[in-house]
Amino acid sequence: MGETLLELKDLSVRYTTDGVISRAVNHVNLKLDKGEILGLVGETGAGKTTTALSLLKLLPKYTSEVDGEILFEGKDINKMDDKEIRNIRGSKISMIFQDPMTSLNPVFRVGEQIADVIKIHNEGISLHEVEDRVDNILTMVGIPPSRKREYPHQFSGGMKQRIMIAIAIACNPDLLLADEPTTALDVTIQAQVIKMMRNLQKELKSSVILITHDLGIVANFCDKVAIMYAGEIIEYGTLEELFDKSKPHHPYTEGLFGSIPNIQEKTSRLKPIFGLTPNPAELPEGCHFHPRCEKCMEVCKSGEVPTYRNGDYRCQCHLFAGKEAAV
Amino acid sequence: MANVSAAANTPTKAKKVKKNSQGAEVWSRLKNRKLAMIALAGILLVCFIALISDIVYPYQKWAIEQVASNKLLQPFKDGSHWLGCDHLGRDMAARIFHGSRVALLIGVGSTLISLFIGSVLACICALYGGLADMIIMRIMDILSSVPGIIISLAICSGLGNGIWQLMTAITISGVSYHTRMIRSYSLSVAQMEYVESSTALGGTPTHIMFKHLFPNIISIIIIQCAGNVSGNILQVATLSFIGLGIKPPRPEWGSMLNEGLTYMMRSPFMVWVPGIALVFTSLMINTFGDCLRDAFDPQLKGKA
Amino acid sequence: MSETPLLETIHLKKYFDTPAGPLHAVDDVNIKLYKGKTLGVVGESGCGKSTLGRTVLKLLESTDGQIIYNGEDITFKKKKEMLPLRRQMQIIFQDPFSSLDPKMTVADIIEEPLKIHKLFKTKEERQARVVELMSLVGLDERYVNTYPHELDGGRRQRIGVARALALNPEFIVCDEPVSALDVSIQAQILNLMMDLKDQLGLTYIFITHDLSVVKHISDDIMVLYLGKMAEMAPSDMLFDNPLHPYTKALLTAIPIPDISYKGKEAEVMKGEVTSPINPPPGCRFAARCPFAKEECRSVTPEFREVEPNHFVACHIVK
Numbered sequence: 001m002g003e004t005l006l007e008l009k010d011l012s013v014r015y016t017t018d019g020v021i022s023r024a025v026n027h028v029n030l031k032l033d034k035g036e037i038l039g040l041v042g043e044t045g046a047g048k049t050t051t052a053l054s055l056l057k058l059l060p061k062y063t064s065e066v067d068g069e070i071l072f073e074g075k076d077i078n079k080m081d082d083k084e085i086r087n088i089r090g091s092k093i094s095m096i097f098q099d100p101m102t103s104l105n106p107v108f109r110v111g112e113q114i115a116d117v118i119k120i121h122n123e124g125i126s127l128h129e130v131e132d133r134v135d136n137i138l139t140m141v142g143i144p145p146s147r148k149r150e151y152p153h154q155f156s157g158g159m160k161q162r163i164m165i166a167i168a169i170a171c172n173p174d175l176l177l178a179d180e181p182t183t184a185l186d187v188t189i190q191a192q193v194i195k196m197m198r199n200l201q202k203e204l205k206s207s208v209i210l211i212t213h214d215l216g217i218v219a220n221f222c223d224k225v226a227i228m229y230a231g232e233i234i235e236y237g238t239l240e241e242l243f244d245k246s247k248p249h250h251p252y253t254e255g256l257f258g259s260i261p262n263i264q265e266k267t268s269r270l271k272p273i274f275g276l277t278p279n280p281a282e283l284p285e286g287c288h289f290h291p292r293c294e295k296c297m298e299v300c301k302s303g304e305v306p307t308y309r310n311g312d313y314r315c316q317c318h319l320f321a322g323k324e325a326a327v
Numbered sequence: 328m329a330n331v332s333a334a335a336n337t338p339t340k341a342k343k344v345k346k347n348s349q350g351a352e353v354w355s356r357l358k359n360r361k362l363a364m365i366a367l368a369g370i371l372l373v374c375f376i377a378l379i380s381d382i383v384y385p386y387q388k389w390a391i392e393q394v395a396s397n398k399l400l401q402p403f404k405d406g407s408h409w410l411g412c413d414h415l416g417r418d419m420a421a422r423i424f425h426g427s428r429v430a431l432l433i434g435v436g437s438t439l440i441s442l443f444i445g446s447v448l449a450c451i452c453a454l455y456g457g458l459a460d461m462i463i464m465r466i467m468d469i470l471s472s473v474p475g476i477i478i479s480l481a482i483c484s485g486l487g488n489g490i491w492q493l494m495t496a497i498t499i500s501g502v503s504y505h506t507r508m509i510r511s512y513s514l515s516v517a518q519m520e521y522v523e524s525s526t527a528l529g530g531t532p533t534h535i536m537f538k539h540l541f542p543n544i545i546s547i548i549i550i551q552c553a554g555n556v557s558g559n560i561l562q563v564a565t566l567s568f569i570g571l572g573i574k575p576p577r578p579e580w581g582s583m584l585n586e587g588l589t590y591m592m593r594s595p596f597m598v599w600v601p602g603i604a605l606v607f608t609s610l611m612i613n614t615f616g617d618c619l620r621d622a623f624d625p626q627l628k629g630k631a
Numbered sequence: 632m633s634e635t636p637l638l639e640t641i642h643l644k645k646y647f648d649t650p651a652g653p654l655h656a657v658d659d660v661n662i663k664l665y666k667g668k669t670l671g672v673v674g675e676s677g678c679g680k681s682t683l684g685r686t687v688l689k690l691l692e693s694t695d696g697q698i699i700y701n702g703e704d705i706t707f708k709k710k711k712e713m714l715p716l717r718r719q720m721q722i723i724f725q726d727p728f729s730s731l732d733p734k735m736t737v738a739d740i741i742e743e744p745l746k747i748h749k750l751f752k753t754k755e756e757r758q759a760r761v762v763e764l765m766s767l768v769g770l771d772e773r774y775v776n777t778y779p780h781e782l783d784g785g786r787r788q789r790i791g792v793a794r795a796l797a798l799n800p801e802f803i804v805c806d807e808p809v810s811a812l813d814v815s816i817q818a819q820i821l822n823l824m825m826d827l828k829d830q831l832g833l834t835y836i837f838i839t840h841d842l843s844v845v846k847h848i849s850d851d852i853m854v855l856y857l858g859k860m861a862e863m864a865p866s867d868m869l870f871d872n873p874l875h876p877y878t879k880a881l882l883t884a885i886p887i888p889d890i891s892y893k894g895k896e897a898e899v900m901k902g903e904v905t906s907p908i909n910p911p912p913g914c915r916f917a918a919r920c921p922f923a924k925e926e927c928r929s930v931t932p933e934f935r936e937v938e939p940n941h942f943v944a945c946h947i948v949k
Binding site: 213217270273 | 784840
């Protein structure tokens with residue numbers, strides 16, 4: 001594999017509201033190579049978005065606390081001051097948000113909004129050159145450059161998301177954080193956007209962290225997959241490893257697959273995971289998943305859960321005990 | 328917060344989760360704000376003063392009677408007139424105490440009345456819409472196109488001076504503002520799916536108004552109320568200052584300020600005393616209003 | 632089938648007036664829904680599926696056409712006359728956050744319909760019914776006094792279901808009841824709704840944008856596009872043999888969580904939903920349809936039966 005672009009070492013994020021401490025992200029270790037696409041999968045409250053926001057230092061300053069290291073090209077983002085991180089935001093790491101309706105400023109033309117990012121990160125660039133690049137980027141995301149003089153409300157949801165993507169890639173970032181980029185879109189539009197993103201990624205060769213709850217999109221788009229639950233990465237591996245149904249998986253991963261209504265099979269009932277995702281303010285002892293786990297054992301209910309490793313693949317579950325040296 | 332994470336699968340005999348109403352939640356948050364408590368104490372102090380003014384300073388003897396020998400008596404010179412006396416020899420402390428009654432009566436009274444009228448009109452607008460909405464809003468447009476102070480001036484000069492006239496004037500000038508504000512909130516509540524669901528269950532507009540609309544805008548009404556009281560107290564003072572509203576010799580902070588103006592150079596306390604009373608009261612009410620807003624703010628609420 | 636359908640709509644239309652002209656939200660929809668069956672209504676945002684659900688419940692006034700419930704024409708019933716019928720037809724909403732009044736406790740919410748219809752004389756009887764309903768939808772009794780904001784999406788949606796069931800309805804419109812929920816919770820709620828259907832003999836109209844969700848719960852599926860019916864067939868038939876190009880596109884657009892499909896580039900449909908305001912004559916899908924002919928742009932296709940129980944509105948399908 002290529003060289004490492006991003007490495008998270010023991011990343012933890014805590015929020016404090018009304019005196020209650022929520023442990024949103026707990027001891028996350030993650031490595032991302034250049035040009036790699038990582039799918040970060042999990043349900044609401046699993047800490048996916050918090051992880052992404054911490055990479056850009058976008059978490060609320062006074063109510064959140066970040067521990068651990070975020071090494072981006074060898075430098076720790078967590079230790080950067082405001083000026084340093086500003087130089088990285090938008091130019092080296094950029095983010096696509098879930099809701100295209102509210103992420104665009106309604107009072108500026110879309111062309112101006114794209115041009116803005118280019119101007120911020122390229123001082124002294126000529127206006128002519130900016131215009132050229134805006135046209136170029138719009139073409140890349142499949143919008144005719146002639147529409148750059150229009151306002152966001154004149155675009156449909158799918159088109160707006162394309163513009164958001166255009167803004168995100170305007171400076172050729174090394175890392176693109178896509179936070180549920182297609183969740184707000186219709187299926188047919190989602191298919192268009194995913195296809196476009198895949199082509200763009202091939203062209204730009206940036207790394208992507210795709211945050212989603214949809215395993216279907218992951219199967220179509222990603223190289224590596226990390227499953228998050230209660231702020232922890234409970235299973236990590238290549239797409240092939242995670243989607244190989246002949247191998248054992250973390251019970252939560254298996255549950256996720258079981259919950260998806262499959263249009264190719266004829267089943268009358270789904271196999272849901274019972275129970276609910278835990279409140280990050282009151283995480284269960286031991287393995288955070290144990291109250292919902294069908295294979296829960298006595299040992300799961302307290303203490304640290306060992307991580308089973310096999311090359312780059314890892315899984316945090318007692319069921320894998322003895323198969324490999326625990327860390 | 329409810330113990331959401333408690334294992335949902337294990338059949339529990341856990342006690343029913345306690346009901347913690349919004350009122351209790353807001354109060355507990357207010358209790359923890361020092362500023363809110365100071366402001367509340369200030370407001371209670373003013374109310375207390377208004378209540379006991381008749382006992383401490385009987386109206387006729389202290390607030391009205393002119394004692395020529397006490398003319399422009401400086402404060403802290405005489406034990407029985409600790410805030411001094413005005414140009415006619417009336418006790419300043421007594422006049423301030425009695426003035427607080429006028430301020431509170433009109434400030435709170437006109438706010439409550441205009442808010443009540445405003446909320447009823449607003450709910451009618453939001454629930455029935457159509458023609459009723461249009462007629463009410465056009466009337467409000469007309470009302471709000473004239474500045475509040477001009478309306479008050481017109482009513483006071485038409486109806487003459489007096490507490491009730493002044494209250495009517497201030498109430499009317501407030502109605503259009505409240506109706507507008509509450510209507511916009513009601514409209515957003517009326518669009519919520521729980522209102523639609525209530526309709527689907529067979530709920531009548533009155534049922535929806537009392538069961539869903541009011542409970543959901545009450546916090547906004549309370550916050551508005553707090554802000555409005557201090558505004559109205561200032562408006563009473565303004566009108567009295569220019570000689571409208573309260574009939575002399577009834578003490579009122581605005582008219583006291585006006586009287587003091589003439590003697591400002593020689594006896595600045597005549598301006599200072601009512602001025603401070605006015606500023607203190609409106610500051611306390613405004614501060615409390617701000618704290619209330621913070622306490623109601625859903626953003627501070629922990630997310631489940 | 633000789634029995635009368637529970638719900639029937641005949642040429643049902645609902646137009647909204649907009650400054651730009653009439654918006655055809657529901658245009659000529661015919662439904663025949665028999666007791667105990669589930670009709671899945673599928674379409675993308677703006678296709679009029681929610682409007683359809685609200686119009687058959689008479690939460691919105693229809694523009695044209697008839698709504699027949701249990702053999703009785705309810706199209707022109709007034710609000711007061713609808714009151715007894717409200718006990719039989721209910722709705723479950725998509726958003727478990729905006730569909731529950733934040734100022735009411737769980738018990739208040741489930742009790743509301745009982746109070747409106749004055750079903751029980753004493754408070755104790757009402758409360759007993761509330762507890763019964765809560766256990767029916769799998770809500771722990773200890774939550775009676777909590778407020779909705781203290782609960783998570785799955786539990787909130789259960790409250791919505793309990794409220795809809797409070798009056799013992801026979802017909803429920805489910806407006807995207809699971810699309811706001813996480814996958815694992817989605818499956819729980821879907822299972823619950825299927826169980827309730829069997830237990831209580833309910834009839835559903837199940838509205839969703841997600842074909843994979845309706846597959847399991849529906850007997851028949853209707854695909855809507857811009858207010859028009861595009862295709863209707865029994866669930867299995869529709870999935871095995873989709874005829875309308877739009878249905879096919881919808882099916883291929885669903886990402887499948889299986890890597891054996893990776894690389895196999897599915898046909899991605901081009902273009903976006905066109906405006907439903909003053910739509911031109913012809914097939915509404917013509918602008919996006921890869922097979923569109925001249926005829927599609929001028930003549931509105933007829934909704935016809937191409938094989939038994941399989942209806943489609945398309946000029947291409949023979």
